[in-house]
């Protein structure tokens with residue numbers, strides 16, 4: 247893999263379908279979807295909001311861009327260690343959403359929201375997107391792979407192709423129950439990072455798995471105005487050409 251030499255290239259195990267294509271879930275998954283009252287998610291997969299805290303907190307994202315969820319600092323890795331820099335003007339060149347007024351002036355937010363989220367063989371991928379809020383994920387069932395693009399952590403300019411700056415750190419890990427093999431039961435994604443996920447079969451299982459069922463809690467609570475999808479131009483600006491080639495299938499169609 248161009249992302250992590252210890253793993254094979256990222257490729258779909260279960261082919262993602264068009265959003266409009268009919269889905270033919272197994273009886274077991276169809277029952278789970280109806281029991282939990284899951285709806286199709288625009289990212290792919292299914293979800294239901296299980297909690298929305300009525301307690302409201304000051305909106306921490308007022309006048310903030312999605313790429314700078316908690317601060318305007320970008321971390322660079324150099325031979326002598328990590329350094330941070332205020333890059334607010336340079337980032338504008340590679341972040342077309344930078345000046346988008348996405349916070350819409352809401353003065354407060356629900357303190358947190360929680361969802362169940364399910365990937366299935368018929369809807370096996372959550373497309374690359376980011377949220378301003380920090381998300382805590384917990385595994386219930388199944389196995390999957392996550393890919394995180396740390397748009398706020400820029401590596402040295404090993405690829406000068408873009409001519410603007412270095413490339414973002416890309417991270418990938420498996421979520422699953424085999425903790426002895428390094429699979430994760432819980433994972434945290436800070437605000438402003440791009441995230442994608444896809445279903446993996448259980449060890450020894452063929453392609454008729456029971457899906458990947460997790461819970462996610464976002465702080466402060468989820469709002470569409472904090473959410474946006476990765477576009478192909480942004481992916482190509484953030485990572486090397488080889489990495490983009492490996493990850494393009496994880497973009498929303």
Ligand code: GUN
Nearest residue numbers: 287293295359360361468
């Ligand atoms: N509505 C649409 N997508 C989401 C989401 O990811 N979380 C919550 N809480 N609500 C949503």
